Structures are given as C-alpha cells and as structure tokens.
Amino acid sequence: MDFLSWxxxxxxxxxxxxxxxxxxxxxxxxxxxxxxxxKLKTTTLAMIVGVFVTIFGVTILNFIGFYN
Incomplete structure (x- = not known):
C-alpha cells in the first residue's frame, strides 16, 4: 500500500x-x-482550528467512502 503519491x-x-x-x-x-x-494566541488558534477541520473532513470523507 502506497502512503503517498505525487x-x-x-x-x-x-x-x-x-x-x-x-x-x-x-x-x-x-x-x-x-x-x-x-500574536501567539492567534497563531495557536489558527493551527488548532486547522487541525480539527482536517481531522473532521478526513473522518467525513472516510465515512462516506471517498477513499474506497
């Protein structure tokens, strides 16, 4: 199984x-x-929100069968 393709x-x-x-x-x-x-607070908030949106999006796509 390839993990990454170009x-x-x-x-x-x-x-x-x-x-x-x-x-x-x-x-x-x-x-x-x-x-x-x-500002560290703003940067941290942007990073946390970005990671959560990424995880949520991958979960939804995986649930609907996008990767099959």
Missing part, C-alpha cells in the same frame, strides 16, 4: 495523505498568521 496534494487517495497534506497546509497558514499578526 498527485495526492491535488486529490488525496487515502486518509493518511489527506491528514498529511492537511497538516502541512495548516502549518503554512499558521506561519502566515504569525508573520501577519505576531
């Missing part, structure tokens, strides 16, 4: 790829928020 950043083919790229994009957004605001 095109998984466009359309993830398994839950691991979705989580991986979701967290990568969340970190990029967190860095952008930090550069813009320089």
């Amino acid at each position: 095109y998984d950043w466009i359309t993830p083919t398994n839950p691991f790829a979705s989580l991986f790229f979701g967290v990568i994009f969340t970190v990029i957004i967190g860095i952008t928020v930090w550069i813009d605001t320089k």
Whole structure:
C-alpha cells in the first residue's frame, strides 16, 4: 500500500495523505498568521482550528467512502 503519491496534494487517495497534506497546509497558514499578526494566541488558534477541520473532513470523507 502506497502512503503517498505525487498527485495526492491535488486529490488525496487515502486518509493518511489527506491528514498529511492537511497538516502541512495548516502549518503554512499558521506561519502566515504569525508573520501577519505576531500574536501567539492567534497563531495557536489558527493551527488548532486547522487541525480539527482536517481531522473532521478526513473522518467525513472516510465515512462516506471517498477513499474506497
């Protein structure tokens, strides 16, 4: 079983790829928020919300059978 393919950043083919790229994009957004605001609280909130949205989205997609 392949965990990552080169095109998984466009359309993830398994839950691991979705989580991986979701967290990568969340970190990029967190860095952008930090550069813009320089506030740890705002950056932390953006990171936590991003991770929860990623996990929730992967769970929903897995539940409806997107990865099968």
